[in-house]
Amino acid sequence: MKLLAVFLLVFSMMALTSGDKRIVLHKKSFSCPCHWSQINGRCFIFVAKPMTWAKAEKNCLSMGANLASVRNIKEYRQIQGLILAAGYETRETWIGGSDAQEDRTWLWSDGSALRFTNWCPKQPDNLTRKQECLQMNYSAGKCWDDTECSAKKPSVCVKKSCPR
Ligand SMILES: [Ca+2]
Ligand SMILES: [Ca+2]
Secondary structure, three states: OOOOHHHHHHHHHHHHHHHHHHHHHHHHOEEOOOOOOOOOOOHHHHEEEOOOOHHHHHHHHHHOEEEEOOHHHHHHHHHHHHHHHHHHHHHEEEEEEEEEOOOOEEEEOOOOOOOOOOOOOOOOOOOOHOOOEEEEEOOOOOOOEEEOOOEEEEEEEEEHHHOO
């Protein structure tokens, strides 16, 4: 009887393992919720309503998201494309960068490492010594600037795409 029990245990473990493999195979296709756009394997949405940086982050959180982090220039151009497609041209827009915890130490609110940057010339300048939030589409270059977090601007949220 003992042997049978061991055999059954091993057999059920094998069944579990093969079940897991099937799940892994299906993970190759991803999807975003309605009205979210898939860019580089993540889901983005443009929020037109002007809000402070913190209110914009809170709004993203309410949708299971964070203010957008940006990984490379191609992703940045695609995020600019989202704003353009929404009819907001190259409007200044909040994304998830902030140095509120420590001046000149920039972090993304989604917890990912801030490696790629696209600062405008002479930015971030921490003008008036209280510029702690990252706006995109700044100046003629439509690049990044640090500005006062209390300013009300549209925003872009990001969240992970889900297995279909
Ligand atoms: Ca600063
Ligand atoms: Ca600035």
